[in-house]
Amino acid sequence: MKLTDLYAASDEICLYCAGPRPARRTLADLLGLNRPDPLCAECRSQLPLLHAAPKTSTAKASARTTSAAHLSAIAHATHATTCPTCSRPQPHATPCNDCRRWSESAHWHDLITHNISLYAYNDFLKDYIARWKYRGDAVLATAFRHDLLRTYRKHFDRSIAVPIPLSTERHSERGFNQSEQLTDIIAAVAPTRHYLTRTSHEQKQSKRSRHSRLHDTTSRPFELAAHPEQIHAKHFVLIDDIYTTGLTVRKAARPLIEAGAASVAALTVARS
Structure with missing residues (x-):
């Protein structure tokens, strides 16, 4: 040859x-x-x-x-001006209205430091995620690998990556947990732990109004699946596919913060 x-x-x-x-x-x-x-x-x-x-x-x-x-x-790529807290594309680099509401809420403030999303939730990505997440084409997640690893190294180096758990019902519907799949990719460069468990099955966040999400202060769908000593004074990054209002990651962050986590942030594929 x-x-x-x-x-x-x-x-x-x-x-x-x-x-x-x-x-x-x-x-x-x-x-x-x-x-x-x-x-x-x-x-x-x-x-x-x-x-x-x-x-x-x-x-x-x-x-x-x-x-x-x-x-x-x-x-x-055209890098958008974004909210410094949640990555929402907007004309100015100041906290968006949602993030200001979170910070002013006695119930929700200081649960997460910030969210970094890889991409804006355009029509292409909306269809891509639907095919990946709802139609069982799990291999599509591999296309996020390079950007996930690059973003983790830049923004969350040495933070412990924790996937958002699914309910048993939702896992049965999809056949896999997309957050765990993303976390498995990040495991190439990061410590990862399954420190959360989901204790209740809730309505899909995509079916809820923005007002309903922002004013949901009663449900606690996540519980700690670790000893508090494993959490105390450590930095964590929650891994999920889509950040919309930030309710899910804040609910997931609460048991970690209550157990003494030094900080909790989020890394997501899309900012809708």
């Missing part, structure tokens, strides 16, 4: 649209240093990052293990 044969172009299939995903075998591919982007350039371009990739030596090192299509999408 000629050396040039090892660099031959090949067509692979996009994980989402099943269209051609041009790939070029390089020496780094052969050595296992590259992890190809499972999405084609067109699908990747539909996932603009809310937060810019870091311009550091770490970013350069990361670039060596990222596909050209993904790097191109990162380079051309």
Whole structure:
């Protein structure tokens, strides 16, 4: 075999649209240093990052293990101005109305420090998540891998990643917990623990009004599944797919804060 044969172009299939995903075998591919982007350039371009990739030596090192299509999408992404607390896209970089309401509430304030979402919840991502989460196409989560790891390293390095647990009923419906799947990806670079359990089955948050979510102060669907000594003075980041009003992550943060956690933040795929 000629050396040039090892660099031959090949067509692979996009994980989402099943269209051609041009790939070029390089020496780094052969050595296992590259992890190809499972999405084609067109699908990747539909996932603009809310937060810019870091311009550091770490970013350069990361670039060596990222596909050209993904790097191109990162380079051309329009990074929105966002709420500094919840990542909500908005014209100004000050706390949004929801976050101001949370901070003014005696019941909800100081439960989470902030949420970082990877992407805005555009039409493409809405359909992508529906296919992943509700139609059982679990492999679609692998397309979030690079951005999840990069964002964890930049914002939550050394924090313990904790997935949001599903109720038994919801888990039976879907066949998997999408938050656990994301946490399993982060486990490549982070300590992860299943320190929460869900004790009640609630109506889907997507079916509730914003007013209903913001004024829900009675239900406690999550309980601690660990000894308080395992929680005390430690930093945690909750992992979930979508941040809408922030009610779910605040409910999940409460038992951790009550057990003495130093801080609780959230890392989510989308900010709706």
